[in-house]
Amino acid sequence: MQAPQLNRWLAPLITFIFPAKCRRCETPMSVGQVHYLCDTCWEQIEFLEPPWCQICGLPRWGAICADCREHPPLFRKLRAVAFYEPTLREAIHLMKYERKQVISKHLIQLVQAHLPRDFASTDYDFLLPIPLHTNRLHQRGFNQAEQIAQGIAQVWGVPVRTDMLVRIKDTAPLSSLPSHEDRVKNITGAFEIRSPDLIQSRKILLIDDIFTTGTTINEAVQILRVAAPEYIDVLTLTRTRPSI
Numbered sequence: 001m002q003a004p005q006l007n008r009w010l011a012p013l014i015t016f017i018f019p020a021k022c023r024r025c026e027t028p029m030s031v032g033q034v035h036y037l038c039d040t041c042w043e044q045i046e047f048l049e050p051p052w053c054q055i056c057g058l059p060r061w062g063a064i065c066a067d068c069r070e071h072p073p074l075f076r077k078l079r080a081v082a083f084y085e086p087t088l089r090e091a092i093h094l095m096k097y098e099r100k101q102v103i104s105k106h107l108i109q110l111v112q113a114h115l116p117r118d119f120a121s122t123d124y125d126f127l128l129p130i131p132l133h134t135n136r137l138h139q140r141g142f143n144q145a146e147q148i149a150q151g152i153a154q155v156w157g158v159p160v161r162t163d164m165l166v167r168i169k170d171t172a173p174l175s176s177l178p179s180h181e182d183r184v185k186n187i188t189g190a191f192e193i194r195s196p197d198l199i200q201s202r203k204i205l206l207i208d209d210i211f212t213t214g215t216t217i218n219e220a221v222q223i224l225r226v227a228a229p230e231y232i233d234v235l236t237l238t239r240t241r242p243s244i
């Protein structure tokens with residue numbers, strides 16, 4: 001019965017003697033700092049700000065960038081809160097694979113504070129998080145895209161629907177598939193829509209944690225479009241920088 005008491009004294013003492021190091025820059029962090037990443041690293045996050053391409057949301061020249069003109073995407077608009085840099089890479093790893101709830105909360109607050117200025121609650125009938133396969137969901141215990149969607153729902157009051165888009169294929173993690181062809185093959189047929197009549201003519205905001213090559217988002221958008229929504233916009237916490 002002594003152990004919990006002892007831990008209550010020992011934990012701060014150990015933190016004081018052996019301060020935790022920032023996961024990114026390895027700077028020792030002060031006592032009481034619980035975010036695994038130091039303030040300096042958090043401050044280095046690069047948020048995406050306008051002016052940006054009205055479609056893909058990248059800071060590029062022109063109202064609609066050359067890429068979007070030449071290859072119009074299947075979604076109407078895409079925005080990401082910040083670029084995928086080392087701080088966010090560490091933070092997402094801590095959230096997804098180490099289940100650090102304090103990091104999840106912090107990332108959700110980050111999204112809530114940086115919702116794209118040209119997106120509004122009135123633009124959407126509901127928010128659709130990119131679903132995980134049930135196997136992955138049981139393994140991880142939560143869907144990070146759904147957590148982000150719930151965070152946005154708190155601010156906007158727009159409902160989150162998890163029953164319309166489901167993942168029927170237990171796909172391999174994208175990071176294990178270096179080639180574009182393998183990624184496309186892996187994700188093809190991964191999603192299925194339920195209640196297409198509830199999607200028809202609706203305004204949808206699709207939500208995910210990371211946008212990299214776009215294969216997952218594009219597959220989801222493609223399948224949703226079968227049910228003829230009015231439009232589909234996309235919002236992600238982060239996106240990789242495009243190769244120029």
Ligand SMILES: [Zn+2]
Nearest residue numbers: 022025038041
């Ligand atoms: Zn740091």
Ligand SMILES: [Zn+2]
Nearest residue numbers: 053056065068
């Ligand atoms: Zn563009």
